[in-house]
Amino acid sequence: MSESLIRGKAWGPADRSGxxxxxVLGGARRALPGLVVERLQVTRPGDDDNVYFLRVGSGxxxxxxxxxxxxxxPFTVEGVTRTDTSDPAGALAAFCREFGGCGDL
Structure with a gap:
């Protein structure tokens, strides 16, 4: 990725959480061209690194x-609003709301 990182380490389409x-991230990438995903880098192995930051382009x-x-x-999506959901489709819908829509999704 050529964009500068702001919060963590680059998390590309081939990176998998399991x-x-x-x-959810695959759907967001298809719906939001230019989406950049970063995963929190922690300093201690016991810290929670299940935090991701999404932005479009260099915004x-x-x-x-x-x-x-x-x-x-569960997933917690935070931007202007906060959405807590256990449904992957609900998490993707929350991303779309935060980014002003996702086209046909």
Missing amino acids: GPLDD TGYVQVDSGPLGQA
């Missing part, structure tokens, strides 16, 4: 998503 979050605004271990539910 859970339904992978499908400074971002949406944060927290998941359970290994990309499992």
Whole structure:
């Protein structure tokens, strides 16, 4: 990724959490061209690293998503509003709302 990172380490389409979050992020990438995903880098192995930051292009605004271990539910999507859901489709819908819509999704 050529964009500068703001919150963590680059999390590309080939990076996998192992859970339904992978499908949520895949759907977000298809719906939001230019989506950049970063995963929180922690300093201690015991810290929670299930935090991701999403932004479109080089924009400074971002949406944060927290998941359970290994990309499992529940999901918390935080931007202008906060959405707590155990439904992957609900998490994707929350991303779309935060970014002003996702086209045909």
